Amino acid sequence: MDDILRYISSGWDDLTRSVTNCSALVDSKTEGEPILYLPAEFAVSAPLKEIEKRCKARVEQLPARITEPGDVDLGKIPAEGLLYLEHPYVVPGGQFNEMYGWDSYFIILGLLREHRLDLAKGMVENFFFEIEHYGGVLNANRTYYLTRSQPPFLSSMVLAIYDTEKAAGQADPEWLGKAYRYVVRDYEQWTQPPHLAGETGLSRYFDHGDGPVPEITGDPSHYYRGVAQFFMLRGGDYHRYVVPVDSRHPVTADAGSAYSVFTCDSQTTQPKPADCAVPEQVVLTPEFYKGDRSMRESGFDVSFRFGPFGAETHHFAPVCLESLLFKTETDLQEMSALLGRPADAARWRDRALDRQQRINRFLWNGRQGLYFDYNFLTQTQSSYEYATTFYPLWAGAASAEQARAVVRNLPLFEQTGGLAMSRYESEAQWDYPYGWAPIQLLAVEGLRRFGYRADADRVAYEFLATVLRNYQLDQTIREKYDVVKSSEQTRIDFGYTQNETGFGWTNGVFLELLHGLPPDSIAKLEKLQ
Numbered sequence: 001m002d003d004i005l006r007y008i009s010s011g012w013d014d015l016t017r018s019v020t021n022c023s024a025l026v027d028s029k030t031e032g033e034p035i036l037y038l039p040a041e042f043a044v045s046a047p048l049k050e051i052e053k054r055c056k057a058r059v060e061q062l063p064a065r066i067t068e069p070g071d072v073d074l075g076k077i078p079a080e081g082l083l084y085l086e087h088p089y090v091v092p093g094g095q096f097n098e099m100y101g102w103d104s105y106f107i108i109l110g111l112l113r114e115h116r117l118d119l120a121k122g123m124v125e126n127f128f129f130e131i132e133h134y135g136g137v138l139n140a141n142r143t144y145y146l147t148r149s150q151p152p153f154l155s156s157m158v159l160a161i162y163d164t165e166k167a168a169g170q171a172d173p174e175w176l177g178k179a180y181r182y183v184v185r186d187y188e189q190w191t192q193p194p195h196l197a198g199e200t201g202l203s204r205y206f207d208h209g210d211g212p213v214p215e216i217t218g219d220p221s222h223y224y225r226g227v228a229q230f231f232m233l234r235g236g237d238y239h240r241y242v243v244p245v246d247s248r249h250p251v252t253a254d255a256g257s258a259y260s261v262f263t264c265d266s267q268t269t270q271p272k273p274a275d276c277a278v279p280e281q282v283v284l285t286p287e288f289y290k291g292d293r294s295m296r297e298s299g300f301d302v303s304f305r306f307g308p309f310g311a312e313t314h315h316f317a318p319v320c321l322e323s324l325l326f327k328t329e330t331d332l333q334e335m336s337a338l339l340g341r342p343a344d345a346a347r348w349r350d351r352a353l354d355r356q357q358r359i360n361r362f363l364w365n366g367r368q369g370l371y372f373d374y375n376f377l378t379q380t381q382s383s384y385e386y387a388t389t390f391y392p393l394w395a396g397a398a399s400a401e402q403a404r405a406v407v408r409n410l411p412l413f414e415q416t417g418g419l420a421m422s423r424y425e426s427e428a429q430w431d432y433p434y435g436w437a438p439i440q441l442l443a444v445e446g447l448r449r450f451g452y453r454a455d456a457d458r459v460a461y462e463f464l465a466t467v468l469r470n471y472q473l474d475q476t477i478r479e480k481y482d483v484v485k486s487s488e489q490t491r492i493d494f495g496y497t498q499n500e501t502g503f504g505w506t507n508g509v510f511l512e513l514l515h516g517l518p519p520d521s522i523a524k525l526e527k528l529q
Contacts, residue, residue: 015090016119017088017089020051025081027080029095036058039066069136070146083130089119090123090504091502101149102150102151104127105153106508107505107507109508109512110508112161112164132182144214147208148209151320152324153324155183161179173339176339187328200358202374203321205313205318205321206297207297225260228261229261231308294314295313298313302428304384316373316382319389329348330396359392359397363381365381369408371391372389386421387419387443390443390447394442394446394449403450414462415433416484417485418459419443420433427491432484434480435466460513461525463513464510464525466486467481467510479503479506
């Protein structure tokens, strides 16, 4: 236990980046010389020019000012690069060498647990900077992420900072007032088109960009060729996402590349199977790419939760997003009360109550005792059992009866090593048999919120034991684990196939879960062999 705690503590410095640190410019996901981009309204100062010499990089301004989400033409940015942020920040690790939207909440919790308040608060200030100069909280601070955000945890980050300062007798109402304004701006992007989920009054994930994403490690066409092959082999309704190249479906910028796929019943494309026909040239449709990009805004990339490869993500009002927006509304109610604004507090309370009613109407399934995503185009609930069913408990949107029903279904997800994301083995990383640190924490805190302490302690122990046992094997912490086998060994065919080390949010969640465990469970962990 001492070893892993030292690893986590020293890891914060190892994972810290800033614009004065040349390592921040490195991006294994793209090619070309490093570039640091400043907001269009920023001048290139002498200290920033010095970065060009010291880091062998270019420092440039973005071509135009960005005032709202998606207000950018990526075609006018000549090459991919890092977006300037004012304060140091902690990155996840591995190929993820930038500050991410929802990762940062769990990282911040770990920093606060280890009394790294200045670093944690600086990261929240960086999100204010992104809203002010890049149009919103970004997926991460690279140019190719300028078209999308990530799950909205900003209000939770703000209150974590404020509550920590208040406990130390250093509550700062002026800072809270500034933070309130930025949280409202972040919230508003989710409650306006194109982020509205049809006529439900709920919201959806939606990327403002088009075509394939460039940030998939290696050659992105390898991933998209596999997607096209999958759709062609299954035929039927899946063909709406892939069409043959012809005069009606030419290769365009929005369509990306043409992919050679085989129409035999083998998924192997290289080398060509002996019994396969001549490969067919196909393109994935713009509709698929919109779903693919929106899935990446959800953070659950890749899962089959919103259809294979997330192709229908933008058709759903998701349980996770609605819960987070409910949490934002209740957080804004609390912040308004702290700032002495009773009228604002009442308004946010009404919004939260309205969203809670809509969650119950569209997402709650009383017969199954679970929350499900809602397809607002077909006006049907999904049947995909997914671990985000615990989000309404964490956010406080569930009733005691609903929480009791969800807890009865805990065995659907609980494995020897923690909670699995789903019941479906899609061979993608955000499905069975994999478990991820942030979901463990949200579920555990949701269970505790409704008084299910024994269940919460058991799940927390299971995941902590998985992380600790695997740390004993190779002295690293991973981004995800096979919770069925309690192993860091993963076999993923679709999406990010590696299991990165570092790892920011797992480090933070480990500290939070450990802090919440009773002494007898901690003693049991310390005796693990």
